[in-house]
Amino acid sequence: MTPSDWIDMGCRPPQRLPGSMEAALEYVANALGHPVYLHWTLTALKRGCPSLADARREHPAVFALLLEHDAVIEYWAHGRARVVPAACAPAAATVLARVLQQHRRRFRLAPPEDAHAGTPGTAHGESHDSLAIPDSALTSGPLLPAGIDPAWLARSGRFANPVRLTNTLGVADDAQAVRLFLRERAAHSPHTLRAYLTELRRLAAWCIRERLGPFSGLSRQDLMAYRDAVQAPHASEAGTIRHAAPATVSRTLAVISSLFAWWHRTGYLIVNPAEGLGAGRRARMTWTPVRFLPAAALSHCDAVMAGEAPRNMPPAIWARRRAIWSLYRFSGVRLAELVWDEAVATPWIAVDEAQQWTLHVTGKGGKPRAVPLPSVCLPALRAYRHSRVLSDDPRAGERLPLIHSERGHALGASGLYDEVRAVFALAAERLPPADGAMRAALEAASTHWLRHGYARTLVVDRRVPLPVAQTLLGHASVQTTAAYARTGQAETRAFVEASFAYNDAPDTDVMMPDA
Template sequence: MNHPPGVPGFSGWFDMARTPPQRLPESIDVALAYVADALGHPVYTRWTLPLLKRGCPSLADARRDHPLVFALLLDHDAAVEYWERGRIRVAAGDTAPAPDTVLLRLLKQHRRFRFAPDDPATPTVSTIDTEDTGVPALAGPDTSGPSASPALWLAALAPDSAGRAWLARAGRFANPSPVTNTLGAADDAQAVALFLRDRASRSPHTLRAYLAELRRLIGWCDRHQLGPLSDLTRQNLLTYRTALERTRRSTPAAGTAHDPTHNRPAGLQATTRARAIAVVSSLFRYWLKTGYVIANPAAELSGGAATRDSWTPSRIMPASVLALCDAVVSGAAPDTMSALVWARRRAIWSLYRYAGVRLAELVWSEADGLPRLEADPQDQWTLHVQGKGGKRRSVPLPSVCVPALRAYRLARGLPACPSPFERLALIHSEKRDALGHSGLYDEVKAVLLAAEERVAPGDLTTLTLLRAASTHWLRHGYARALVVDHAVPLPVAQTLLGHASVQTTAAYARTDLTQTRAFVEGSFPSG
């Protein structure tokens, strides 16, 4: 066996997705069955011709359902299907890797499993300065995993012991009743960690912004000897909002940096102030909804509606530029790229292009089993994702998007159409179970880079757009196609895009006056 020395079988590995974490069976056969059932795809299957005949009604069915296995069994006594780097591979029985080698490789690459031979059935729980914070975190070297994130978040908010002691308190508005406090938090430190987990953990950009704004609020409270957070009154927060207008920003405003006539400090920009207040309002709204506090001092504090009213999307790729990118994706694969990687790139581009999803919404979540594809009997495909605030939505995919997805699935060794109960990473990675934020972003940028070679000489405008564009530009283009080009009703477009407010969706109508002008002309025809 190739497992770590001194450990019998695979009982030193834990399935961290179970509560409490589940120890894997010691036997290789039972461990293979357990992992295959947990991940929703085969891990190691050894086929013989009699076994294949028993699993299929006829040889014709066997050939259709398992073409590669059937071809190998014509010349070999056995064929093996095994999982490697995000896809099913097939090899003859005498050349295939051993089952324990396949399983061990998968366990090391998959974030769901952790090797802890000396741990009890439930891994050891430690704390970072437990007497100061009381927030548990799983012990172990992987401090970037989901289980260790709350401790890291709190360390970022309060790096010293005094700051952690300040945060690990409960104010006058904290709810001590275990009956109505459904959050189950006893102090602000735990309540903040749960807020970040539920509202910001899926996107690193959102998490970074939330941490920055909470640090700003905590720093202001510390300077004015206020706190903890659950002790702040409405008057405190109104004073904080005023202080944001007077706070000197790190980069002075244009025209004020070296002008001696401007004695007043340059305040934060309106968008920065709006984001700061929005994060504070979201925190207290979440706390009130879950019962951690008995009142919301930040109610009606945010001016989000006014900000949405003035926002107009501008980062939209023209149709001519999109056509260049589509031509790249529909062309042949580069000579230096494998067929699987090229099929993956085409699938990623098609999903961002025709589903209008955010960058983070295509990142695989093992706990939620999202994103995932679904195909109905009429071969109509739907993409299920989890958006901001943990809200799930279903996006119907146009037929132009399906061929790239079907080709990618076949290249991975999967059925052309997803099964109803499939639980598999939508976009695979060659190094781990699924492609992350940066990998998805790089694949889209690679298409944009390749499109530069198709730009006409001297067309600097198109080159500039291609170099500045990103995945969110495709989302803006998708929204504009719905709202402006095809006059989709705003509530429908809002549902497809996952906007919290219909005002955000309506902002795309301000990007073009052509249709609005046509409506006005039709309403007031000339005599």
């Protein structure tokens, strides 16, 4: 197997890796943003640094080994760079293969029948048939919604475009078109993918029940009937009549509208029957976040995390829990945004000359976001780094997971969620017995409640301008951010009283001109 057998799917159009090992290592290193396999000697080290003092400061591990060995290899393994003497290093081909396997969502092996074909997207030997997506590329992407008969979905309807010249997807049935849609629009986030699969499964079930379909054969009247069915009241298990929440209806119609719009834009459909179907804007305008922890509950949690660790808890575990709490409490990030993504090396922290920290994360849609961290959360983060024998402040170019598991790997979403829930549980245990309301709120809280609290502090408590708060929270629409500014009648009355205080009333002795 040679490097050119791999295809980089992260660029447009996809392209093969260079054929030579040196060029392939350099290509992958530039694509991922970290070294893959470097051969160091004193001559090479001097060539890249102005002086030996600079070399020692920038590459301390390499410099130390070069004092005892003629050559040193720096290679990437298990999410970090390792430095070993050249005699002890694995082969470059082995390291490259491991890195490509770890990033298999981006780098994929070419199908066997295409092993000796020209580079994808090139003009050499290109035909309309060569533009079709191979089945192996489709099956390696997101799966189709479970519970849908593959035979029912693997067909095309009356609005499918059979002309290859204008059908840029190069597929002929809905099953392949759905796979491509999910791979491009939902594969960046497991939460988005799960929501999309749920809505497509629901639409398919309705079509089968109404004897309609496939998706590409639905008319505008069919989709409007589905919208009415989603919004219609239904009986719950207890026998009560319930209406779908506006946010649920908005999400359902947004997914369906996105599917048909993308199919039409890419040429798979000749028309878009879902044009204007979504009521997302109207539903979003009526959405109001309600899952908040009271300020007293947050202060109580802060006090608990600033105190002593529970009995029999190792100091390293307590330091990690405090760091996780500080990140979610004072950055307002989503749960998944603190999960280490090796492909893009996020999240990571930058430190400026004033020793101020900025958290860099990848939000929804793969959009990068920089969140300044307040100084109140830095002691806990530095204490955690100290427990892991790291420098107090992250160094420039450091690309390590922010939070590690007990086995040394990056802590996943479920582990991060459990740690935050453990904080709420501990805070509930340390409440007075009579404080049942706060205990109930803590038992129901989750990481997203902290995000809502962060947003409310910005928008309501501190009156941060909405565009600034939108940037910090990573909202696609400022309307979502503005929803946190909606207040109840008591808060509205307080605002009015403060704006028209008695001392600010106009002088009644001053004569006002007649209208």
